[in-house]
Amino acid sequence: MSLQYMLDNNVSRYVQADTLEELAEKLGMPADALVKTIDDFNSYTDGETVDPLGRVAFSGIKIETAPFYAYPRSPAVHHTMGGVLIDAKTRALNLSGEVIDGLYCAGEITGVLHGANRVGGNAIVDFVVFGRIAGEQAAKGE
Numbered sequence: 607m608s609l610q611y612m613l614d615n616n617v618s619r620y621v622q623a624d625t626l627e628e629l630a631e632k633l634g635m636p637a638d639a640l641v642k643t644i645d646d647f648n649s650y651t652d653g654e655t656v657d658p659l660g661r662v663a664f665s666g667i668k669i670e671t672a673p674f675y676a677y678p679r680s681p682a683v684h685h686t687m688g689g690v691l692i693d694a695k696t697r698a699l700n701l702s703g704e705v706i707d708g709l710y711c712a713g714e715i716t717g718v719l720h721g722a723n724r725v726g727g728n729a730i731v732d733f734v735v736f737g738r739i740a741g742e743q744a745a746k747g748e
Contacts (some may be wrong), residue, residue, distance in 0.1 A: 609675070622673050622744050629674045644669050689716045696740040712736035 612620045623629035628643055630637035649655035690711045691699045698709040700719040713733030 613675075619678050621677075621678070624672045626674060627645050629676055633678055633706050634675055648747075689714070692736070695743045696736050697743065710740035712740040 612618060613622050621632040623632055626641050627637040630640040650657045651666050651668050692711050696710045696712055698706045698711050700706055
């Protein structure tokens with residue numbers, strides 16, 4: 607499925623505009639904020655300005671030629687890095703490392719399984735393996 611097909615058929619709410627101001631209007635956001643964000647980004651790509659967030663992985667290609675495209679997004683929790691600490695029986699632990707009676711956790715809410723990062727797709731193993739353990743433990747009332 608091409609981007610043009612998605613635009614022509616309003617698939618996934620992709621939008622296209624000839625100016626950043628028009629794009630901002632279609633996205634329902636202040637035009638001056640979008641223009642400033644793009645100006646800032648462009649200054650980071652050529653090294654004119656250091657990104658205050660420390661990001662360095664820019665392509666070197668500025669955003670300055672129309673048409674401009676956007677894909678409206680909404681915040682959502684995808685994966686809880688850190689998450690709830692559990693033991694081998696999937697029992698939730700408090701900050702002192704003590705079991706919280708009756709609380710079992712599995713899947714993306716749990717922490718420490720992936721260290722400082724996670725490998726995409728591993729959440730499936732998390733919720734299947736630990737979900738089964740959590741269900742067994744909860745059924746036993748342990």
